[in-house]
Amino acid sequence: MSDTPSASAQRPMIELSDVTVRYGGNVVALDNTTLRIDKGDFVALVGPSGCGKSTILKLVAGLLEPTAGAAIVGGREVGAIGSHAKRLGLAFQNPTMLPWLSILDNVMIPLKIVEPFRQDYRRKRKGEFRERAEALLEQVGLAGFGNKRPWQLSGGMLQRASLCRALVHEPDILLLDEPFGALDQFTREELWDTMQDLWINRRPTVLLVTHDLRESAYLASRICVMSSRPGRIIEDQRVTFARPRTLESSYQPDFTTLVQQLRMSIAEARAPGSSQTPAASRPLEEVSV
Amino acid sequence: MNKPLPRWRRNLLSFSAMIGFFLLWEVLCRLLGVSELVLPVPSQIAAVLIDKMPILWPHTQQTLMTTLIGFFLGVFIGLLIGVIIGSSRVAYDIAYPLLVGFSSIPKVAVVPIFVVWFGSGTIPAILTSMVIGIFPVVVNVATGLATTEPELEDVLRVLGAKKRDILWNVGLPRTLPYLFASLKIALTSAFIGTVLAETVASNKGIGNVMMIASGNFDVPLVFAGLFILAALGVALYSVSALLENRFTSWTQRGKGSEAA
Numbered sequence: 001m002s003d004t005p006s007a008s009a010q011r012p013m014i015e016l017s018d019v020t021v022r023y024g025g026n027v028v029a030l031d032n033t034t035l036r037i038d039k040g041d042f043v044a045l046v047g048p049s050g051c052g053k054s055t056i057l058k059l060v061a062g063l064l065e066p067t068a069g070a071a072i073v074g075g076r077e078v079g080a081i082g083s084h085a086k087r088l089g090l091a092f093q094n095p096t097m098l099p100w101l102s103i104l105d106n107v108m109i110p111l112k113i114v115e116p117f118r119q120d121y122r123r124k125r126k127g128e129f130r131e132r133a134e135a136l137l138e139q140v141g142l143a144g145f146g147n148k149r150p151w152q153l154s155g156g157m158l159q160r161a162s163l164c165r166a167l168v169h170e171p172d173i174l175l176l177d178e179p180f181g182a183l184d185q186f187t188r189e190e191l192w193d194t195m196q197d198l199w200i201n202r203r204p205t206v207l208l209v210t211h212d213l214r215e216s217a218y219l220a221s222r223i224c225v226m227s228s229r230p231g232r233i234i235e236d237q238r239v240t241f242a243r244p245r246t247l248e249s250s251y252q253p254d255f256t257t258l259v260q261q262l263r264m265s266i267a268e269a270r271a272p273g274s275s276q277t278p279a280a281s282r283p284l285e286e287v288s289v
Numbered sequence: 290m291n292k293p294l295p296r297w298r299r300n301l302l303s304f305s306a307m308i309g310f311f312l313l314w315e316v317l318c319r320l321l322g323v324s325e326l327v328l329p330v331p332s333q334i335a336a337v338l339i340d341k342m343p344i345l346w347p348h349t350q351q352t353l354m355t356t357l358i359g360f361f362l363g364v365f366i367g368l369l370i371g372v373i374i375g376s377s378r379v380a381y382d383i384a385y386p387l388l389v390g391f392s393s394i395p396k397v398a399v400v401p402i403f404v405v406w407f408g409s410g411t412i413p414a415i416l417t418s419m420v421i422g423i424f425p426v427v428v429n430v431a432t433g434l435a436t437t438e439p440e441l442e443d444v445l446r447v448l449g450a451k452k453r454d455i456l457w458n459v460g461l462p463r464t465l466p467y468l469f470a471s472l473k474i475a476l477t478s479a480f481i482g483t484v485l486a487e488t489v490a491s492n493k494g495i496g497n498v499m500m501i502a503s504g505n506f507d508v509p510l511v512f513a514g515l516f517i518l519a520a521l522g523v524a525l526y527s528v529s530a531l532l533e534n535r536f537t538s539w540t541q542r543g544k545g546s547e548a549a
Binding site for chain 1: 440449454
């Protein structure tokens, strides 16, 4: 792949070309999927569980290599450790905090690892970086919890801390794997707004995996619906509601129509989709990816 | 079991148990008229300890220094090998049988070899305690690293971290509890190694003193040596337990402040 500056400027930020991922030989998690995401776009991936949504995130994050096809992020093929072309931020489904560090230190991990913050880490750890992390924690309602250990926080709090960790180094690409899943409705809606503000102001490229269709319609500029295993993208549509979207707007007729229509698509993907599923992978339906 | 006793009562009771043990020893020996050549009474051993301390002290220092040097060398080498083996699945599989074989050798058997190579004296003692200390460290460090949750490593991997970053920020901190568990074992075994080598092939150290004393049928002195070794052992163990507490407090939840 040639990655001259001019070429990479016009290229999509994330390119999956005919990607297939197989686990353990015969479980096809992702089948011949092509997905291009432009720089600064906000894409939501929705679909039945076990359809390979998380697999796509892992591919982009470089945690997984495609069995066939190519995954290109920021103009460079992903795979080898330490080869990221772009700054990535990732909030996992499980808020994996390192148990030996305080919440604040956990949030500051990206600053310790990623250039250009890395070189200043020793110098700014107690000052600028700390303030930045604390400001983020405050934004998600965790002010004053920075010195706690991960086991002292509830699941929802950890998930919010994990979101801070994904954002602290101002990533070019934000990968979110059901980041609001363990939160109550009110906190979730609050964080939608936080997320939306952040995206409007800084315009990172976001790939959001979610089960919540209202969430996808609220946040995303583009929604991709996936079929059940083996996953592939069966529907791809733009969301044109004006921004910033508000909770009021999420109860407007066109918003509700969109959510309803998404629900139909997924229901369809679940039921007749089974006929497309190869017999070999049927008993493994529960295996989550 | 019933509910735990308060701390001060626990301490008081274990202290009384210790005193009781020595009292019983003293009383039984006197009542049954046991010869001091077989089992000297604690009061006599204490008298010998105080009396011979000027002579015993340099030997005590010698044993302590030898143990510590051997221990630190062992930990350093063990840590190095453990990290290499633990960070690669292949290395782990290949080297493990070799390590098991190596550790199965009774360490007394290596003392004569060290004596052949380096002559009798301090060096074989240091090497023996080192050799004994290496294995538990290697096994624990390698196990700790090899069992690190991939999810924790992924946190850094998505940031484009290098292998060294992951080792330093995830692997090693995660392995600290394993390392400290092995340090306690390594320290006590290093101590055994030292005394062993001193007994077999040295002219200094408590082990050597006990060997000579037993040759002279000076049984109270032999027991005095034993007491010093016990005291050293307890002191070394306490130090490593203290360090462990300091560095791996995150594994002991609930001891600090309660959950929010």
